Amino acid sequence: QVQLVESGGGLVQPGGSLRLSCVGSGFTFSIYTMNWYRQAPGKERELVAAITSTSRSTNYADSVKGRFTISRHNAKNTVYLQMNSLKPEDTAVYYCNVKLKYDYWGQGTQVTVSS
Numbered sequence: 001q002v003q004l005v006e007s008g009g010g011l012v013q014p015g016g017s018l019r020l021s022c023v024g025s026g027f028t029f030s031i032y033t034m035n036w037y038r039q040a041p042g043k044e045r046e047l048v049a050a051i052t053s054t055s056r057s058t059n060y061a062d063s064v065k066g067r068f069t070i071s072r073h074n075a076k077n078t079v080y081l082q083m084n085s086l087k088p089e090d091t092a093v094y095y096c097n098v099k100l101k102y103d104y105w106g107q108g109t110q111v112t113v114s115s
Helices: none
Strands: 003-007 010-012 018-025 034-039 045-051 059-060 068-073 078-083 094-099 104-107 109-113
Touching: 003 094, 018 034, 018 109, 034 068, 034 078, 045 068, 045 078, 045 104, 059 094
Parallel strands: 010 109
Antiparallel strands: 003 018, 018 078, 034 045, 034 094, 045 059, 068 078, 094 104, 094 109
């Protein structure tokens, strides 16, 4: 079965950095676009970043452009989200996503940016 497992979240001070990882299994990871979403308390889930299967194309939400970088390592079935210059408004649960016949989600990893 399809599984997505995120890791790397935590508490960080404003201006700090974190790297999230997501390992996928149960599908052919290397041929699918992978996505990172986030959901803050009281807000809808939003797309943060996406990367195509060969890493040829990436897309970012305007709010994270220039601060976040999405990448992938297909041999490791892993997609990453490097987050720099973190702000309190980046606080959210971050989810890995792949769109196959259905949408599949990881369990989420909490990122808290606070002094």
